[in-house]
Amino acid sequence: MGLWNRRLVLFVPYAWLLLFFLAPFVIVVKISLSQTAIAQPPYVPILDLSAGWRGLTTFFSALSFDAYRLLASDAIYLFSYLKSLTVAAISTVILVLVGYPIAYGVARSPRHWQPPLIMAIVLPFWTSFLIRVYAWINILQRDGLLNDILLRLHIIATPQAWLASDTAIYIGIVYSYLPFMVLPLYATLEKIDIALLEAAADLGCTPLRAFWMVTVPLSLPGIAAGVLLCFIPIVGEFVIPDLLGSSESLMIGQTLWTEFFANRDWPVASAIAVTLLAILVAPIMVYERLQRRHLETPK
Amino acid sequence: MDKSAALLRIENVRKQFGPLTAVDSLSLEINRGEFFALLGPSGCGKTTLLRMLAGFESPTTGRILLDGTDIVAVPPHRRPINMMFQNYALFPHLTVEGNVAFGLRQERLSRAEIAARVEEMLALVRLKGFNRRRVDQLSGGQQQRVALARSLVKRPRVLLLDEPLAALDKKLRAETQFELMELQRKLGTTFVIVTHDQEEAMIVADRIAVMDRGRLMQVAAPNDIYERPSSRWVAEFIGEVTLIEGALRADGILDSALGPLRVPENIAARGKAWLALRPEKLRLSATRPEENLNALPGTVFEVGYRGGVSIYKVRLADQSLVKVALSNSGPTEGQEMSIGAKLWVAWPKENGVVLTQ
Amino acid sequence: MRRNVSVFNLISIVLGLAFLYLPIAILVIYSFNASRLVTVWSGWSLAWYRELLSDEAMIAAAWTSLRVAALSATAATVLGTLAAIALTRFGRFRGRVVFSGMIYAPLVMPEVITGLSLLLLFVALNLDRGFWTVVLAHTTLAMCFVTVIVQSRLLDFDRSVEEAAMDLGCPPFKTFVIVTLPLILPAIAASWMLAFSLSLDDLVIASFTTGPGATTLPMRIYSEVRLGVKPEINAVCTIMIAVVALGTITASLMAKRGARRRERGALGAQV
Numbered sequence: 001m002g003l004w005n006r007r008l009v010l011f012v013p014y015a016w017l018l019l020f021f022l023a024p025f026v027i028v029v030k031i032s033l034s035q036t037a038i039a040q041p042p043y044v045p046i047l048d049l050s051a052g053w054r055g056l057t058t059f060f061s062a063l064s065f066d067a068y069r070l071l072a073s074d075a076i077y078l079f080s081y082l083k084s085l086t087v088a089a090i091s092t093v094i095l096v097l098v099g100y101p102i103a104y105g106v107a108r109s110p111r112h113w114q115p116p117l118i119m120a121i122v123l124p125f126w127t128s129f130l131i132r133v134y135a136w137i138n139i140l141q142r143d144g145l146l147n148d149i150l151l152r153l154h155i156i157a158t159p160q161a162w163l164a165s166d167t168a169i170y171i172g173i174v175y176s177y178l179p180f181m182v183l184p185l186y187a188t189l190e191k192i193d194i195a196l197l198e199a200a201a202d203l204g205c206t207p208l209r210a211f212w213m214v215t216v217p218l219s220l221p222g223i224a225a226g227v228l229l230c231f232i233p234i235v236g237e238f239v240i241p242d243l244l245g246s247s248e249s250l251m252i253g254q255t256l257w258t259e260f261f262a263n264r265d266w267p268v269a270s271a272i273a274v275t276l277l278a279i280l281v282a283p284i285m286v287y288e289r290l291q292r293r294h295l296e297t298p299k
Numbered sequence: 300m301d302k303s304a305a306l307l308r309i310e311n312v313r314k315q316f317g318p319l320t321a322v323d324s325l326s327l328e329i330n331r332g333e334f335f336a337l338l339g340p341s342g343c344g345k346t347t348l349l350r351m352l353a354g355f356e357s358p359t360t361g362r363i364l365l366d367g368t369d370i371v372a373v374p375p376h377r378r379p380i381n382m383m384f385q386n387y388a389l390f391p392h393l394t395v396e397g398n399v400a401f402g403l404r405q406e407r408l409s410r411a412e413i414a415a416r417v418e419e420m421l422a423l424v425r426l427k428g429f430n431r432r433r434v435d436q437l438s439g440g441q442q443q444r445v446a447l448a449r450s451l452v453k454r455p456r457v458l459l460l461d462e463p464l465a466a467l468d469k470k471l472r473a474e475t476q477f478e479l480m481e482l483q484r485k486l487g488t489t490f491v492i493v494t495h496d497q498e499e500a501m502i503v504a505d506r507i508a509v510m511d512r513g514r515l516m517q518v519a520a521p522n523d524i525y526e527r528p529s530s531r532w533v534a535e536f537i538g539e540v541t542l543i544e545g546a547l548r549a550d551g552i553l554d555s556a557l558g559p560l561r562v563p564e565n566i567a568a569r570g571k572a573w574l575a576l577r578p579e580k581l582r583l584s585a586t587r588p589e590e591n592l593n594a595l596p597g598t599v600f601e602v603g604y605r606g607g608v609s610i611y612k613v614r615l616a617d618q619s620l621v622k623v624a625l626s627n628s629g630p631t632e633g634q635e636m637s638i639g640a641k642l643w644v645a646w647p648k649e650n651g652v653v654l655t656q
Numbered sequence: 657m658r659r660n661v662s663v664f665n666l667i668s669i670v671l672g673l674a675f676l677y678l679p680i681a682i683l684v685i686y687s688f689n690a691s692r693l694v695t696v697w698s699g700w701s702l703a704w705y706r707e708l709l710s711d712e713a714m715i716a717a718a719w720t721s722l723r724v725a726a727l728s729a730t731a732a733t734v735l736g737t738l739a740a741i742a743l744t745r746f747g748r749f750r751g752r753v754v755f756s757g758m759i760y761a762p763l764v765m766p767e768v769i770t771g772l773s774l775l776l777l778f779v780a781l782n783l784d785r786g787f788w789t790v791v792l793a794h795t796t797l798a799m800c801f802v803t804v805i806v807q808s809r810l811l812d813f814d815r816s817v818e819e820a821a822m823d824l825g826c827p828p829f830k831t832f833v834i835v836t837l838p839l840i841l842p843a844i845a846a847s848w849m850l851a852f853s854l855s856l857d858d859l860v861i862a863s864f865t866t867g868p869g870a871t872t873l874p875m876r877i878y879s880e881v882r883l884g885v886k887p888e889i890n891a892v893c894t895i896m897i898a899v900v901a902l903g904t905i906t907a908s909l910m911a912k913r914g915a916r917r918r919e920r921g922a923l924g925a926q927v
Binding site for chain 3: 005006009010012013014016017018019020021022023024025027028031098101102104105106108109115117119120121123124127128129130131132134135136137138139145175178182228229232233235236237238239243253256257260261266269270273276277280283284287288291292295
Binding site: 405406 | 816819825835838
């Protein structure tokens, strides 16, 4: 490929991402160091390059850590972060427990069944995320299907409030993120050579022990990928807790949304985003390493 | 233009992959119109050398001259050399005709000329009428002929073949070998084939270059390589052989652990040497042979029956084994040749080859 | 891993699929429910679909979403394919780690962060928020998914057909266009579809980066849903499900035909 062709192929996506992915983060940091103002846009200071060096110095001296101080001082933010991390951790564990048997089941089915089964698992993912969360509202609301069935089966006496609870959030999250756990798990499990299990059996292992001593260790890369693919975005989830959860304790995604849209407090919203990013930076980098190894080592 | 017989001259070509030397300062001449084979075990560098001729690898040092011009800097799509790939590498999204015409379309010939040459080539490889077929509907043998047609239709100066018969079964392989030889004779194109199958190399090639670990071991016509190998390595690589170690004396005798053995006259070398004996050049007899033959007493250790030929492994006085091949030209003589029989292995002195390395 | 389908496996798969499809099935069924209440079934009716047709705001939102999705999917596919080529064919180049970092991060980044940061960028650049800012935002997110899919396909790609083409006189760039691209087209098409559905489905990023007059369908649905379950929403959702399901099944059938042809071709070479 000609040298200029190569340069162009690389330059276009590179420049795009630098502009639309990396640069915005710098701006978020800057806004988080600004102060709210009744103005359009609602923050000061604004960098005025036409004022030259003076403009720069006044700009930097006007930066403040007020937003961060607010985050540190008001416990509501700390609880929000903690709740998000807890919900993400617990849901990820549930996802592994629910997703592993499904992935394992598909991986062990006859070859020609596997593609349609995987498609069946992935198909809901292609339908709207919002729709699927909404579908659960249908079921979980006070006069919804779940209460209806439970009442008829006499398991409960009066309709329960399933919505606006943490349980509803967990159901919603597990429901929405299941394909993200099942797919990487399936990809890893499917590659395990059945001869290894036969060897284990030949050497005296019961099927259960062979599962724990051979299958699970070999599927660890898939588990790692699935865990990261779920945990990281769940921490910042907004739609599910907003539609299915209660308004008492908010997850950090909701807190950010509220600060931005309801309170019009851009600096605080940005500070929340920066802090969230700082928390997630480590797992994101682990994920990147995993992806690089998977996609960039020659096969 | 260089009018000598050598079409391709490989001069001190060396290919390094990091710490690994795949081809080690190799020099070779390939003549116009010859069917040349690169033969050797896997990892010997023959495929790397072929890919350097095609242009997909560049030598670390050295020159490759085509008709006197160095082509090392010329990219593959501009070399008048074409390659037939081991897995055929047919374009799945094109028909047979599309595949064969592909190279001609790059040359910007007229549609009429392209059509004519495609027809001619398809007839030559016996695929007439297959134009519109999709390549994934063809059998392995048919796909191979499409690949051949595709690379020959451009009338290249050299055709490179990368283990072209490896995927075929034995019978089809034998048929295709003869087809390839016929095609090469008819077209007069220089063919360079890479193979690890020595029998194949001996059948098709005019000359063979035997390679081991990046080095040339011997370059010669098939019968020269077989009858007059230049080293023990080549003798053992091609066909079956028994080697007897000894010291050469002045009077045409090799002193070995089995006694003095007569060797062909006019050997100038002295000192440590080996006598190479091909199985078919030896005889077995129950009685002691005449005086002018080399004769060694032994016991039959194993008999390998192969239909037309039987290979006898005979244990000699010093516990070494010698292989003797006898054709089963009549009903097999009974018990004298069975395991445990005590026989004499004999050969005239001209049937042995002396190797000094 | 194959063979014996144990009872446990079967139950896991069946339960899993039931869990995934039941809510959707319920939603679809109740879109045809004549009664407003989810718990009361009062017969089949297309009333809600009819109401949908007269809901101008909803239809406008749907039209906006479709246009945004089509534009951003196309742009994302082009950019993502270029990025995949760079990552698979260019070996080590300066800034490669940063580049691949920027490609893989958006795959897991919480959408509130990406949405907020893009909006702040648009404000800093003084861009009027509206239709085009949403398109830019969706393109950025989707291109990363495209890259990963196309990259995976390119890694599996047998380069000997490219070498064959060059050997026959085709220069490298032309080889890529007339040999490689047609053969990786299914992967590119699949990633276009993924980008399309990502855009169609997105709520958070669209909410941050949109402006007056450019309300997308998810935004519309979301604002209505906050007020409670409405049967018209069931109808909208059912239509969206039907469209996506049809598209996915068609695409995978086409992909299967292509893969089967390739398999036969590869088998033929071994015969």
